[in-house]
Amino acid sequence: MKIWISMIGLVLITAAPAHAQMLINGAGATFPYPIYSKWFDEYTKVDPEVRFNYQAIGSGGGIRQITERTVDFGATDGPMTDEQMKKAPGELLHIPTVLGAVVATYNLPGQPKLNFTGEVLADIFLGKITQWSDERIKTLNPSVNLPNQPIVVVHRSDGSGTTYIWVDYLSKVSGEWAQKVGKGTSVNWPVGLGGKGNEGVTGQVKNTPGALGYVELAYAITNKLPAATVKNQAGKFVEATIESTTAAAAGAANNMPDDFRVSLTNAPGDQAYPIASFTWLLVYRDQANESKGKALVKFLWWAIHDGQKYPATLLYAPLPAPVVKQLEARIKQITFSGKPLLAATK
Amino acid sequence: MPAASRHGVGTADALSLASRGLHRTRSGDRVFDWAVKCAVWSVILLAAALAISLAWKSWPAMQSFGWRFLVTSTWDPVAGSFGALPFIYGTLVSSAVALLIAVPLSLGAAIYLAELAPFWIRPPIAFLIEMLAAVPSVVYGLWAIFVLVPWLRTSVQPGLGRWLGFLPLFQGPAYGVGMLAAGLILAIMVVPYITSVSREVLLAVPNAQREAALGIGATRWEATRMAVLRYGRSGLIGAILLGLGRALGETMAVTMVIGNRPEISLSLFAPGYTMASVIANEFTEATSDLYISALVQIGLLLLVVTILVNALARLLVWTVSGGHVTGARE
Numbered sequence: 248m249k250i251w252i253s254m255i256g257l258v259l260i261t262a263a264p265a266h267a268q269m270l271i272n273g274a275g276a277t278f279p280y281p282i283y284s285k286w287f288d289e290y291t292k293v294d295p296e297v298r299f300n301y302q303a304i305g306s307g308g309g310i311r312q313i314t315e316r317t318v319d320f321g322a323t324d325g326p327m328t329d330e331q332m333k334k335a336p337g338e339l340l341h342i343p344t345v346l347g348a349v350v351a352t353y354n355l356p357g358q359p360k361l362n363f364t365g366e367v368l369a370d371i372f373l374g375k376i377t378q379w380s381d382e383r384i385k386t387l388n389p390s391v392n393l394p395n396q397p398i399v400v401v402h403r404s405d406g407s408g409t410t411y412i413w414v415d416y417l418s419k420v421s422g423e424w425a426q427k428v429g430k431g432t433s434v435n436w437p438v439g440l441g442g443k444g445n446e447g448v449t450g451q452v453k454n455t456p457g458a459l460g461y462v463e464l465a466y467a468i469t470n471k472l473p474a475a476t477v478k479n480q481a482g483k484f485v486e487a488t489i490e491s492t493t494a495a496a497a498g499a500a501n502n503m504p505d506d507f508r509v510s511l512t513n514a515p516g517d518q519a520y521p522i523a524s525f526t527w528l529l530v531y532r533d534q535a536n537e538s539k540g541k542a543l544v545k546f547l548w549w550a551i552h553d554g555q556k557y558p559a560t561l562l563y564a565p566l567p568a569p570v571v572k573q574l575e576a577r578i579k580q581i582t583f584s585g586k587p588l589l590a591a592t593k
Numbered sequence: 594m595p596a597a598s599r600h601g602v603g604t605a606d607a608l609s610l611a612s613r614g615l616h617r618t619r620s621g622d623r624v625f626d627w628a629v630k631c632a633v634w635s636v637i638l639l640a641a642a643l644a645i646s647l648a649w650k651s652w653p654a655m656q657s658f659g660w661r662f663l664v665t666s667t668w669d670p671v672a673g674s675f676g677a678l679p680f681i682y683g684t685l686v687s688s689a690v691a692l693l694i695a696v697p698l699s700l701g702a703a704i705y706l707a708e709l710a711p712f713w714i715r716p717p718i719a720f721l722i723e724m725l726a727a728v729p730s731v732v733y734g735l736w737a738i739f740v741l742v743p744w745l746r747t748s749v750q751p752g753l754g755r756w757l758g759f760l761p762l763f764q765g766p767a768y769g770v771g772m773l774a775a776g777l778i779l780a781i782m783v784v785p786y787i788t789s790v791s792r793e794v795l796l797a798v799p800n801a802q803r804e805a806a807l808g809i810g811a812t813r814w815e816a817t818r819m820a821v822l823r824y825g826r827s828g829l830i831g832a833i834l835l836g837l838g839r840a841l842g843e844t845m846a847v848t849m850v851i852g853n854r855p856e857i858s859l860s861l862f863a864p865g866y867t868m869a870s871v872i873a874n875e876f877t878e879a880t881s882d883l884y885i886s887a888l889v890q891i892g893l894l895l896l897v898v899t900i901l902v903n904a905l906a907r908l909l910v911w912t913v914s915g916g917h918v919t920g921a922r923e
Binding site for chain 1: 739746766853873876877879885
């Protein structure tokens with residue numbers, strides 16, 4: 248009966264062709280949009296009956312829409328706050344899907360490979376280190392001939408998950424940053440110019456000698472931008488790669504909280520790149536609609552298993568095996584009026 | 594078309610008198626009458642609904658910040674403390690810079706096209722200028738990032754700093770991006786609007802005006818200035834206002850080059866921020882209610898500022914034309 252109702256609804260909404268399909272609506276983060284579209288596309292081969300409609304309207308919009316239950320799932324780059332969780336009409340689960348990383352990129356003559364520590368990056372973005380020839384940068388890069396030039400800080404002007412990851416990291420490594428600026432998708436920047444989007448920051452960095460900005464790892468790789476290595480918690484200088492990003496999640500797996508609302512920045516582990524983060528799907532623990540809930544749970548199961556072979560081709564980092572194990576238990580907790588949905592499908 | 598509008602009033606009066614006397618009973622007229630009344634009221638209602646919903650959604654921010662919202666300049670989404678002054682300043686200054694550059698350029702181009710240019714060259718040039726109006730603003734923005742901004746940084750700003758650096762307007766480090774870049778790109782974007790409307794206005798000036806001026810011995814320039822420009826004054830101001838409206842509300846291209854820094858600085862080299870830009874930049878990722886409300890209030894402010902600036906400009910026109918809305922009397 249319910250299937251029929253949703254099918255009729257679907258036909259009415261989409262004027263779809265003769266054979267019936269189920270439409271699952273989602274909205275939220277823009278950062279994982281390429282991998283989500285890839286997944287939704289590939290998943291039609293697994294289950295042709297289910298179609299996904301994902302609106303990349305931003306994490307804020309995703310959280311609002313899932314809270315108001317206008318979509319079946321939300322997506323966010325920053326975990327919801329306790330306050331936001333309380334506003335939702337039911338318990339929302341955070342399901343990590345892939346990982347992203349953020350790199351520091353710069354414009355210096357000869358594009359040398361630079362080393363940074365979190366403290367130095369924080370002090371540059373606080374406006375306390377203003378020259379490339381500063382002693383603290385020199386000490387980290389003894390072999391590089393650093394010019395006597397002011398550092399032009401470039402940050403994102405639009406609210407974004409990339410900014411969230413960046414300032415979350417700076418908050419962890421610098422007490423002063425945490426206290427003066429804090430973390431969010433947009434913050435009150437002490438210094439610097441704002442560029443719109445990764446392309447805006449990149450354009451600004453490429454055009455300004457002495458500029459230092461931050462962009463997504465995937466964007467830096469495709470555009471062959473210089474990216475700094477950053478000292479991780481274990482004291483190693485680590486280059487940002489797909490592998491070192493996944494290593495950050497593996498390093499955090501031992502202390503993974505049940506709800507997966509965890510920050511992966513400055514994660515432990517020798518290979519872990521310190522400026523990395525999950526991106527999450529948001530789903531209600533107790534689903535409002537049995538058939539949709541079932542389809543959604545099956546998709547989530549697929550995404551964290553078979554789906555994990557796609558992220559690397561799109562330059563996202565896949566989930567490490569221990570996290571997938573932990574997530575399996577979480578997905579099994581999703582219910583419809585108290586009955587687990589996943590067991591019912593098997 | 595100032596003259597036409599004066600005649601138009603008279604004709605409309607006569608028509609309405611006639612319809613009152615003769616055609617009152619025709620149902621077709623009555624339907625038409627209702628249809629156009631509905632059309633005009635729906636536009637007014639739409640504008641009112643827009644203003645009301647903006648005010649409604651920005652109520653939480655108004656309650657929390659009151660008048661401080663207008664006069665403080667901290668914009669800290671993390672701490673939940675919002676002030677709109679740098680955005681108001683940025684919007685007004687970038688538009689002012691744009692008009693300062695665009696008005697002489699556009700009026701010059703319009704005068705050339707309407708009065709001086711050989712006839713065969715007029716249509717292609719007018720077409721090219723109107724084409725500029727059809728370029729999407731994001732394209733202007735990209736061009737500005739990759740061409741205009743580097744040029745400003747390496748050539749224009751060092752030069753201005755060297756020769757005019759004693760003025761506070763041209764001080765500080767040359768980033769390329771900033772208020773000057775925003776003003777320039779806005780100027781380029783409003784030039785086609787002001788030029789093509791001004792050209793139409795000048796073409797509508799009756800030839801008798803020119804002939805009379807030339808006939809009493811005026812030079813070409815004197816005839817243009819005294820007979821043509823003066824006659825079309827209100828139309829020309831209308832063209833400038835149209836450009837101003839576009840400049841105040843332009844979002845994408847400005848965001849890409851203004852530097853997006855909510856700070857008030859006298860220098861045109863310094864980065865700034867506009868009201869439209871901050872909404873476009875931050876609305877999608879704004880999560881807290883107060884934050885969203887503050888952004889909506891910026892939208893409301895933009896509406897108010899636009900209306901105020903337009904009203905002021907109209908008042909100005911009204912005053913300089915000695916109480917007459919059109920310049921036809923002079």
